[in-house]
Structure formats: C-alpha cells, structure tokens
Amino acid sequence: MAGITVLDVTKRFNGFSALQDVSVVIPEGSLTALLGPSGSGKSTLLRVIAGLEEPDGGHVMIGGENVTQQPARSRGVGMVFQHYAAFKHMTVWDNVAFGLTIHKRPRAEIEERVHKLLELVQLEGLAKRYPAQLSGGQRQRMALARALAVEPSVLLLDEPFGALDARVRKELRAWLRRLHDEVHVTTIIVTHDQEEAMEVAGQIVVLNEGRIEQVGSPRELYDAPANEFVMSFVGPVNRLGDTFVRPHDVEVGLEPDVRCSEAMVERVVHLGFEVRVELVREDGQHLLAQLTQEQVQQLELERGQIVYVRQSRETVFTS
C-alpha cells in the first residue's frame, strides 16, 4: 500500500496541452476519483501515474519513491481499462493468473491466489470460460481480479464502468466500494460521472482543461465549490446573473411573499420521489426547481400555473 504524489506534471500531445502543472496528493489507502469532462486530462493523469504515458515535465511518487523514470511493469500498479482489455485468447483463470505467471510464482501459490480472487469477484464458476462468453460486468470483474492478483500498491481504474449499462454500473459501484473496504488498496478511479464519483470516492479531484479545479470530499465539493466550474459540474445548477442556485434551493409557493418573484410553470417532470419543475420567471429567466412528490401534490402544480419562487440559498463567486 502506498500514497501517490503527483508534482507539477505537464503533458502535451501534438501541441495540445493535456496536463498543465498538475500537483495532487492521493492519501494511502484512499479511494480517490479523478472527475472531469472528456478532454479534461483525467485519463492522461491516470496513465502518467501508471507509467503508460511519459510526462513532459514533473514527477510521480508512489509510496515515497520517485517512479517517474520507471517503466509501468515495475511500478506495482494494477490497471483496469474502460473496455476491459481482456486477454481474449485466455480463459478467465489464465487472465487472472497472468501477472503471477509472469512473476514466476510457484504453481500452488498461483492456484490458491487465483481461486481466492475469483471468489472475491464472484466468478468462481466461470474460470474455464473465455472473455467472449462473459457479460460486460463479468469481464470487468475479471479485469479487476487480474489487476489485484499481483498485489499492486495502487489500483488504477480508467472509467471502469463506462461501457456498462446503467443498472450493472450501479451494482458494480456499490460492489467496488465494499471491495475497497475489504482490500484497502490505494485506488484511483477516473470518471466523468459526478454521481459515480460522489457515490464511490472519499476524495474527489476535479479536473478541467488539464488543470485541477478543486480537491475535496464529495460533501466539500457540493457544499463549498471553489468556482463556477466545480459548482456546475458536481450537480445541476441555476445561473441567475452572477449568482448560482441549486434546484433544491429553489422554493416554490402559491402566495406572493417578500423577496419572491413571479414565475410560470413550464413543465413538471415526475422522476419518482423527485419532481423536476421547469419555470420561467417574469423577467424571462429560466429556472429549475427540485421538489418532492408530496410538495408538488400539495401545491397541485401544473403547466401554465403562476407561482412565486425564491432562493433559500445562493452562491456568488468573486473572481
């Protein structure tokens, strides 16, 4: 197990700046998410840490050791790719055993370890299958077992659930969380999905255009975003001039009140417990309010109705 320190890492691809002086500390044993839109540099940062991409400048330290000049094979990292990178010509068993056979471990040890890992990822019965005979979720669990087989000091997951459908993705997230509680290996997960990052990670690093915007716990990012970008990336947001308001901080009433403004209901979207109400204020400003089903029933909201809205909480960034 080991923490990771990234120091002033810079990476350019054909003149495009993928990472600009990125520095971040990943605490030992943590589960950290690199969150950002596509092209933000999050995958590049992960690949630099893995040693699959050579930075143009800066250093990478794993467990206090400077590994910047080391090839990927000697960094002790376990990597999981978005499209599984399954060894197609090998069985599930041989896939998981690959790293151990490369390191020439004794047969008995390989047997025992692969067996244990297949149990951990719930693929015991499928050891003799080929990757083509597995579902996406099973393939990704196999890839995870394969990465864990060599007892890596850090586990790097590059959009691991990105190619899976929504239901499997949710299952695997919860499963990954539990796995991390069991294995405690320092883990970095790259994702563009803020919900995934918040659900899984203890620490989130928000990246945008090759720079780090903010580092913090899910709660810190949501409650105290450092800037406009983080605020709008970690959750839906209404922008009213210079102020930003979360949809759940928009209060809707039927009676005019102080600091209220008049608005018309444009659309009511029922998402189960949550109801999303699209409003347009009298000054033409569009507004999204997040209410509960109960609230909407009490207000008897419907399209075209005139209501009164105000913000219970708003954020202004001074920059």
Next chain:
Amino acid sequence: MSRWALRIGTLGYLALLLLVPVGFVFYRAFEHGFGHAWHAVTTPAAVHALELTLISAAVAVPVNTVFGIILALALVRTRFPGRGLVNAVVDLPLALSPVVVGLSLYLLYGRGGWLGGLADHGIRVLFSLPGIVLATLFVSMPFVVREVVPVLREIGTEQEQAAETLGARPMQIFRRITFPAIRWAVAYGVVLTTARVIGEFGAVSAVAGTKLTLPLYVRAEVENFDTSGAYAASVVLALIAIATVVVLRAFHPREETG
C-alpha cells in the same frame, strides 16, 4: 428465378475459367495411367526442379514471415518519419509485374550492375540459387504484412498495456499477448506467401538461367515437346495449390457463407 440464374452463371464462369483448364491438365497427365505420370515426375530433372522450388520456399517463407511481422508492428505500433512511404512500398511487389522484378535483379547483379562485382568475388547471384531466392523473396514480401496490419489495428494496444502493468516485458508481451492475437492472420499470410513462392514464374525466369524451378520446368518441358513431363509437373503444382486452398479454408472457417 434470378437466384438460379446467378448460381448457374457463377458456377459456369468458374467452371469455364478455372475448373476446365485445371481438370484438363489432370486428364492429360493421367491419360496413360498413373505409372506413366509418376515416371514423368520422378525423372532427375523433375525432382531437381521440385527440390529447387522447395528450397527457395524454405528460405523465402520464414524470412518473409518474420520480416512481415516486424514490419507490420513497426507500421501499426510506432510513428516514424517516412511511415507512409514504407506503407506504400510494401505494396510494390503486388503492383509491379514480376518480369520487371526479375529484370531489375538481372540488371543489379549482372555484369556492369551496381552489385555485379560480387560475381568476381565468387558470389554468384544470377543463374543460381541466390538469385532465385532473391526474386521469390521480392514477389512474396507483402502477404504477411498485409494480413497482419489490419488485425493489429483492430486489437488495439489495451491488452498489451494491461500486460505491461502486470509486469510483462516487451518480449513477453509479444509472445503471450500480441502473437496469439495475430496468429491466424500470420498463418493466412504464410499460406499466401507459400503459394506465391511456389508458383512464381516471371521474376524467377529472368534470373534463373539454366536452373529450373518447378514452374520453369513445366515451361521447359513444353518447349521440348515432352508434354507428359509438363502435364505431370503441372499436376504437382496444382496439387500444392489445392492443398494451399484447403489449408486456407481451414484457417478461415468464419468466412463460410453457406
């Protein structure tokens, strides 16, 4: 109705163009019985021609296989200046008439050619085995490369990178990940290379002199009016070709449409 017309048309075309001529060779070869044909292909000259063909195949096929894999890896996995040019040059033997290949070797190694001086040092290229091998190497170069390149592109680099993070060295990655992924393409390329090497006539004829490979032997026998020898040798070539096609089908069963 149109489907039947299509079938009959296709089969008729194939029969007329391919099966009838080849079948006719078989017919003429065995016209006077199997013993006669066997006798015709076991004459010292015929056996020598077969040997020469097999020797040149034994050199050209492995060399072009290894070189083809290396070249394919270089073309797909690396970026180097002039890559586009190399990619185009690989196709040259497919586009160039074999006679031109033979002629260029003839001029290069012949008297007054840039490498013509080799003969003065006792290294005979023209009219001997090295010349024949060089000619077959040239014309059979592209097949493995052309088969392997698209497969390498398709499999991508993720599996190789995964192996690398698991501790594998470049040679281990090639042996355990890359090669198993391209092995059918390589096998297919080897089969095509072999077929071309064994059947090559044009390029070899320009540099072989009095040496005869099997195709050249057929031509020589025809010119000598020894048609039974020509037919029998042709049958040997045809059988090798048929074996090649069978092996080829075995490697690509997925292309089966019926």
